[in-house]
Amino acid sequence: MPKNPHKPFVIGVAGGSGSGKSTVTRQVVAAIGAENVAVVMQDDYYRDQSHMPPEERCNQNYDHPDAFDWPLMAQHLAALRKGEAIEMPVYDFAAHNRSRETITVKPAPVIVVEGLFALYDTKLRNTMSLKIYVDTASDVRFIRRLQRDISERGRSTESVVNQYLETVRPMHKQFIEPTKRNADVILPHGANGPAVDIITTKVMSLLSNGAQRG
Numbered sequence: 001m002p003k004n005p006h007k008p009f010v011i012g013v014a015g016g017s018g019s020g021k022s023t024v025t026r027q028v029v030a031a032i033g034a035e036n037v038a039v040v041m042q043d044d045y046y047r048d049q050s051h052m053p054p055e056e057r058c059n060q061n062y063d064h065p066d067a068f069d070w071p072l073m074a075q076h077l078a079a080l081r082k083g084e085a086i087e088m089p090v091y092d093f094a095a096h097n098r099s100r101e102t103i104t105v106k107p108a109p110v111i112v113v114e115g116l117f118a119l120y121d122t123k124l125r126n127t128m129s130l131k132i133y134v135d136t137a138s139d140v141r142f143i144r145r146l147q148r149d150i151s152e153r154g155r156s157t158e159s160v161v162n163q164y165l166e167t168v169r170p171m172h173k174q175f176i177e178p179t180k181r182n183a184d185v186i187l188p189h190g191a192n193g194p195a196v197d198i199i200t201t202k203v204m205s206l207l208s209n210g211a212q213r214g
Contacts, residue, residue: 015134018144020190042115057096063171
């Protein structure tokens with residue numbers, strides 16, 4: 001495969017659970033074009049837990065940085081930056097474990113790294129050309145999480161509320177919200193349409209001028 005003469009433009013999209021990170025990512029992809037964007041979803045890089053019984057998996061803290069497979073994520077991001085395709089893992093939230101499936105992600109001029117801790121790791125941040133934090137009120141984030149986890153992840157209302165109180169809320173305050181200071185751009189009120197438009201216009205301009213850095 002021929003290598004891209006320019007390093008890809010890497011965008012980090014962080015924020016709390018239910019903040020609107022995925023909406024921002026979708027808007028960026030739609031504006032730039034799916035063929036020009038490789039998306040790395042941190043949610044799919046939870047550690048493999050095949051060695052644990054199902055009941056033990058349920059009790060893990062999935063809102064702590066240690067829940068993620070950082071080495072694999074770094075390896076995959078490095079491969080994409082070198083112009084190599086990756087096999088991104090797929091996480092099964094109902095089973096609290098990785099599925100056997102993978103998704104082929106091809107290299108592209110723009111790479112979006114989306115996740116709770118996208119701006120947490122220094123080495124990961126240093127690969128990014130643009131760092132975005134999606135800032136949304138906690139009550140809105142909780143409602144969105146509740147709706148999503150029940151409809152998409154097979155969770156009960158009680159389990160979502162318990163997880164929010166026991167780990168999601170305290171971990172957000174301890175680990176995720178502080179990464180806001182690492183952002184180049186903070187999007188208030190979630191997926192702020194005008195702000196996303198400005199960002200995508202700027203990225204498209206940089207790409208057209210061959211001004212990628214990373």
